[in-house]
Amino acid sequence: MGRHSCCYKQKLRKGLWSPEEDEKLLRHITKYGHGCWSSVPKQAGLQRCGKSCRLRWINYLRPDLKRGTFSQEEENLIIELHAVLGNRWSQIAAQLPGRTDNEIKNLWNSCLKKKLRQSGIDPVTHKPLLEVENNGDNQDRDGEKVGGVSSNELNLLKSESSRSDGASSYEQNRPSSSTVIAPYNKAYARDMEGSSSTSKINTPTNFISSDCSTKDLFLDTYTTTSDFMTYFPLHNINYNNNNPPTNESCRWFSTQTQARPFDINTTEFTFPLSTSSFLPNSVCYKPSLPVPSDDISMNNESQYWEATASNHSNRNSPFNSLHNNTSVSYQMNMMGSQTTEEARWADEYLHGNPIVMLAALHNHQAPESLCNDIKPTSHLVPDALPHHHFQPLQTSAIFTRDIQKLTAAFGHI
């Protein structure tokens, strides 16, 4: 590489670690802890720089690392979190115990990105590829390189050139998830004010600052999503006093989050929740995920898919127009290599995704409209919270309760 590096300067060893080196480092850290990383190699008798030791420990030697391939649940969670956090790998990794940011980054770059593309979803924006491509000029069909620059890169360049505040391009390009989470922050805060279950929760003091932007709430108050998720007691989201959590619904969460065990019967959850937990039936991913059996109209998969598909003709749905649009998009994609299931998956990803859906709710916009900052037509966007509109779309009583809960919590989102 020929570039300057601390290892080069100090003539230290580089490259793969030998078992002996591993043993030395492991023994040293086990015995003394790492303390100041820059002094570790000397103390451990290694010809490495501290940075290299730290990396080796974090990515390989740490005893709490989970080895092996990623489970489907983990992959799903990564995709969800990426939609919210973008390439903030360390924050994503914080939600997956035993996984490193490097590991997740590698998985994303080698596998998940491709999966999303194949399903017609832009891995950068988490929007339909065609929609993304329609916004650009010299872009190919599936996000691959055109003239040496991928469509995603073009998008980034575009957004980069159009901004002046110096923030990362992804902040603009990605879905407005920060504005989505904020209502939950508020709802949660209000719930927690009168809750007896706050003992274990370190609720941020400026949690519900009314003049604070939603972005501030999300990104500043909770410096990370992991904070937000960690603080978030599930039952406060999904149920109100009239609808306490049932064993059945709890069982659903167990299946959805089985990668990380937690006690569903405790007063609150202390493990970081998947964003999909907000909307249990949203089924953001392929329907290999178990469909809850306890909920209305969700008793079998075919029924669910049927309901979702039939929504496209539901004139009352605020997402009617976008459904039609995306259906066309996916059908066009399917003319390539996509299967019906993939198209459905992509459809579900967008229209069942709690992030996108709540963004729509919050801004009174359809998900795509929200992404594009296009104001929806008024007849599609009722002023009141459209409870009934979501039922056919989500076919989820729990989701409806979520909305009611939010409405009860702070009225007009």
Added chain:
DNA sequence: AACAAGCTCAACCGCAGCAAT
């Protein structure tokens, strides 16, 4: 069998943020 292309993953790099001086 040989080669190329694609993929995976460990490791390196530069940079930014922070604290100490």
Added chain:
DNA sequence: AATTGCTGCGGTTGAGCTTGT
């Protein structure tokens, strides 16, 4: 206020492996 050192992060590289021709 400027400098220095440390840490953590995200982007990138490249060796080794797998798969396809």
